[in-house]
Amino acid sequence: MQGVPSPTQVWMSHGDTITSVPDTYRVIASTEDVRYAAFRIEGERSWGIQFHPEVYHSTDGITLLRNFVVGICGCKQDWTPESFVETTVRELREKLGDDRVVLGLSGGVDSSVAAVLLHRAIGKNLYCIFVDSGLLRKNEFDSVLESYKGMGLNVKGVKAHDRFLGDL
Incomplete structure (x- = not known):
């Protein structure tokens, strides 16, 4: 106290x-x-x-x-956002080496940050899959997919909204 x-x-x-x-x-x-x-x-x-x-x-x-x-x-x-990014990227690089990683993206902050950090660490060895579940806002899937591509992510968009919504 x-x-x-x-x-x-x-x-x-x-x-x-x-x-x-x-x-x-x-x-x-x-x-x-x-x-x-x-x-x-x-x-x-x-x-x-x-x-x-x-x-x-x-x-x-x-x-x-x-x-x-x-x-x-x-x-x-002594923590800063920059030092967190540097440390995390270094640790990922050391841990993953030349391994390949498949990462599912939701379009949300958590998976997007994970993708950016992994991309900085392993580059082309990161394969992202962004699934259109039908639960995003109108046209949001295409917009977010383009943003991911604009960040240099190796991302594949999968339109599966009919399947997801049909199973709800």
């Missing part, structure tokens, strides 16, 4: 609560209604909270999260 004023405001959006704890638990934060809002376990590097530090309503949530990530877990604060 270093750097967190007392009292502070936190968001507890649930009705459940911890009503008792073992003798080794030490209360480090409480509210009028919740005795064990935060606790630590004596003799361990373990803590627990019963509120949401990540939401806007927890006014010192960022400080709490930073204390945990940096102070307790020992994570460095």
